[in-house]
Amino acid sequence: MSSTALGAEKAIIFISDAHEKFYYEKLKEVRYQDVYHKALVYCLGISDDTRRNIKSIYDFKTGCVKTECLHEGWQTSGSVRVVRMAFNLYCNGTPSVLDYDDAEEQVDECRRYTVEELFCCAYAPYFWQAIQIRYSEYAIRNTQRITTICTPCSEDGTDVKG
Numbered sequence: 001m002s003s004t005a006l007g008a009e010k011a012i013i014f015i016s017d018a019h020e021k022f023y024y025e026k027l028k029e030v031r032y033q034d035v036y037h038k039a040l041v042y043c044l045g046i047s048d049d050t051r052r053n054i055k056s057i058y059d060f061k062t063g064c065v066k067t068e069c070l071h072e073g074w075q076t077s078g079s080v081r082v083v084r085m086a087f088n089l090y091c092n093g094t095p096s097v098l099d100y101d102d103a104e105e106q107v108d109e110c111r112r113y114t115v116e117e118l119f120c121c122a123y124a125p126y127f128w129q130a131i132q133i134r135y136s137e138y139a140i141r142n143t144q145r146i147t148t149i150c151t152p153c154s155e156d157g158t159d160v161k162g
Helices: 017-027 033-045 048-052 068-071 077-091 097-101 103-111 115-119 125-134 142-149
Strands: 002-006 012-013
Touching: 002 142, 012 068, 012 115, 012 125, 017 033, 017 048, 033 048, 033 077, 033 125, 048 077, 068 097, 077 097, 077 115, 103 142, 115 125
Parallel strands: none
Antiparallel strands: 002 012
């Protein structure tokens, strides 16, 4: 079941109550309250796996992402998408590409950040919400339409049949 929080400006959709709680709690811990950090925290709260492993993904003290987390055993196909989307919105790029020395491996990692690779999953509506948070000055928000067209998702990112 999706929940919606009304902020000072616009409504934000969340995949779950745990996602919403994580978002507001972790926003207090990040270094800045800017759109980069808001999008990062929102994204990393989408998945139960990323919420549980946040300290493997992001260093709250330095403000740096930990790209090595993409190779850890807890990662799932959904959680790596969440992490890559978060990294892309936060860093404006593909920071994990630099983890590879071989040019072909770098290209392969870069491809994992494409729209098709990231959005072909049940988390797509929430990725779109993260983009709207990050680029709020450009996003046209119509939350009524978003909630109408989105299929509710379970914690693991699979569609929930009504």
